[in-house]
Structure formats: structure tokens, C-alpha cells
Amino acid sequence: MSDSRWQTLEQHPELSWARYKVPNFASNCMVLKHGDGQWTVLSPGQELLDNWPGADDTVTTLNIVMPNGFHYMGVSAWQARYPNARLFASRQAIARLTSKGLRNILPLEDGQLALPADYQWLLPPGHRAGDVWLCKRSEHGNLWITCDSFLNYARYSHQPVARLLQKTLNAAPGLKISQVVKWFILTQRSAFKTWALQRLADFPPQLLLPSHGELDQAANLAERLQQLLERRL
Incomplete structure (x- = not known):
């Protein structure tokens, strides 16, 4: 069954994503198709379970990745539907x-x-949260799928509590590193900043898909991320 919430890119047809709701915020679920019946799901949302791209597939392998220690709310529902699914996370998050x-x-x-x-x-x-990023080198533009390290909400939320938090924490609109990440999640800001700037130099992204917010696709994306890291950290 198709669901209009799911999006994909012509240059990266193996990847799809859709938005789902968590308390006070919207989050993205990303699914990656490896081959016939083989899928990896990042940050699964319970409300997407019936209509995800593999819902009508004969799923032989399902990997569920929790991209940090806070992205787990839909996992139990997916495990109930797919009891043979394997769970993955970074050691820091486990x-x-x-x-x-x-x-x-x-x-x-x-x-x-x-x-x-x-x-x-x-x-x-x-x-501290054990963020995991999934990245792809491509002649069509390098792709970064990040977790909570970056946010990219196009506007403030219409939900009052979420809007207040976004304004207070400088978490919207546009490409952001929130105050929560800066002051409470990053235990070694200098180490993270140095590492992230080096990754930008190694393979600069032209596409960014964060766990929270919109896809950012731009030729100057790497430059803007560099400026954000330099300014915020």
C-alpha cells in the first residue's frame, strides 16, 4: 500500500524516508533497500509500519538501527511485526x-x-547520545543522513510546546545545532567539531537528511555546515 508521506530521490532510489510524530516533535524514518527482501530501517516510527516501502514485500532480512540512544520509540512495534529483525546501535547508545x-x-x-x-x-x-550517521559517496552528490547532530526545520512548529522549545533552544528555522546538543549531548565539543570538519573536507555533502527536519539539497551545503560548526561550536 503506498503512502504519500514517503519520499525518495531519483539519484538514490534505494533510499526512502517519511515523517512521523513523537511527543512535541516530528522525526524522520529512513529505509534503505539492499536487495530482494533485504531492508535497513533507521529510527522506525510506529505510525509508518503499515505503509512503509517494504510493507508489501516478502521481508527476508530486516535491520533496525537506532541512530542514537533516544530514537527507540517505534522499535517494539516493528519487532512485534518482524520478530526476526536484528537491532543495531552504536556502543555509546546501547x-x-x-x-x-x-x-x-x-x-x-x-x-x-x-x-x-x-x-x-x-x-x-x-x-553522549551515541549518534550514528549513514553516508553515501555518489557522483550525483554525496549524501549525509545524520541523527540529532543537526536540525533542519523549515519553519517553527505550529504546536505551542514545540514552537516554544524551538525558539528557546535555537532549533529552528533552518540548519541548526540546537542548544541541547551543544550543552548537554556533546561531551567533547572540540573533538566533535574537529572530526565533523574533517569529514566535510573528506567528502563534502550536497544532500543532508537529518532525523529532524527537511532534506537540504544545495551546492553550498558543505560550506554552510562548516560555517555552522565554526559559529556554534
């Missing part, structure tokens, strides 16, 4: 996720989750 009742989480650092060609996992240092 302790918190286990405290939320999730079990048998495999660390991405062990390399047990193979990715399609040109994709790779990146794990930022100095990040």
Missing part, C-alpha cells in the same frame, strides 16, 4: 537503549550490518 527494555542490540562498530556499495556508517566522537 546502555541507554537497554535501560528502555530493548535487548540483544548489536554494536554497529562490529561490522555485522553490511551496506550497499558506496554507503558507510560514521560515528561522531564526543557524543
Whole structure:
């Protein structure tokens, strides 16, 4: 069954994403198709379960990735539908996720989750929540899928509590590093900043898909991210 919330890019047809609601905020779920019946889901949203791109597929392999210690709310529902799904997260995030009742989480650092060609996992240092990024090198434009390290809401939320938090925390509108990430999530801001600037130099993105907000697709994206890191951290 199709769902108009799901989006894809012509240059990256293996990747789809859709927005779902968590308390006071909107979040993105990303799904990556490896081959026939083989899927990886990042930050699964319960409300998307019936209409995700693999819903009508014969799913033989499902990997569920929690891209940090806070992105777990829809996981139990997906596990109930797909009991053979494997759970993955960064080592940094696993302790918190286990405290939320999730079990048998495999660390991405062990390399047990193979990715399609040109994709790779990146794990930022100095990040209390254990953020995980999924990145792709491509002649059509390098793609970064990040978690909470960056936000890109096009406007302030219409929801009063969310709007107040966004204004207070400088979390919208546009490309942002929120005050929460700066002061409470990043335990080593200098290490994170140095690492992120080096990744920008290694393979500058032309597309950014954060867990919260809109796709940012621009030729000057890497320059804007560099300026954001320099200014905020």
C-alpha cells in the first residue's frame, strides 16, 4: 500500500524516508533497500509500519538501527511485526537503549550490518547520545543522513510546546545545532567539531537528511555546515 508521506530521490532510489510524530516533535524514518527482501530501517516510527516501502514485500532480512540512544520509540512495534529483525546501535547508545527494555542490540562498530556499495556508517566522537550517521559517496552528490547532530526545520512548529522549545533552544528555522546538543549531548565539543570538519573536507555533502527536519539539497551545503560548526561550536 503506498503512502504519500514517503519520499525518495531519483539519484538514490534505494533510499526512502517519511515523517512521523513523537511527543512535541516530528522525526524522520529512513529505509534503505539492499536487495530482494533485504531492508535497513533507521529510527522506525510506529505510525509508518503499515505503509512503509517494504510493507508489501516478502521481508527476508530486516535491520533496525537506532541512530542514537533516544530514537527507540517505534522499535517494539516493528519487532512485534518482524520478530526476526536484528537491532543495531552504536556502543555509546546501547546502555541507554537497554535501560528502555530493548535487548540483544548489536554494536554497529562490529561490522555485522553490511551496506550497499558506496554507503558507510560514521560515528561522531564526543557524543553522549551515541549518534550514528549513514553516508553515501555518489557522483550525483554525496549524501549525509545524520541523527540529532543537526536540525533542519523549515519553519517553527505550529504546536505551542514545540514552537516554544524551538525558539528557546535555537532549533529552528533552518540548519541548526540546537542548544541541547551543544550543552548537554556533546561531551567533547572540540573533538566533535574537529572530526565533523574533517569529514566535510573528506567528502563534502550536497544532500543532508537529518532525523529532524527537511532534506537540504544545495551546492553550498558543505560550506554552510562548516560555517555552522565554526559559529556554534
